[in-house]
Amino acid sequence: MKTNPKNFSFAKLTCNLFGHKLEVSKNVTSHIHEYKCSKCGIEMTDTADGFLTRLTPKFKETNDYIAKIYKKRRLRQTKLANAS
Numbered sequence: 001m002k003t004n005p006k007n008f009s010f011a012k013l014t015c016n017l018f019g020h021k022l023e024v025s026k027n028v029t030s031h032i033h034e035y036k037c038s039k040c041g042i043e044m045t046d047t048a049d050g051f052l053t054r055l056t057p058k059f060k061e062t063n064d065y066i067a068k069i070y071k072k073r074r075l076r077q078t079k080l081a082n083a084s
């Protein structure tokens, strides 16, 4: 299979040269975030190990799960703080 020249993207080329312009698109936890490049639209995410990687559907699923647990835990902590 040949690469399709129509898939060529100038935004992606500038990102390859100058790096992505990542903006936080979602806070999963206080130290795990999802990012989106404002130039080419690529999505990245922090992993639990502290790496930055492509946001695949699998990672999205994992992040949703982590976010749910994180919110629940935060809610419990807030409740405890209010009780004392």
Ligand SMILES: [Zn+2]
Pocket (backbone or CB within 6 Å): 011, 012, 015, 019, 020, 021, 037, 038, 039, 040, 041, 042
């Ligand atoms: Zn980019």
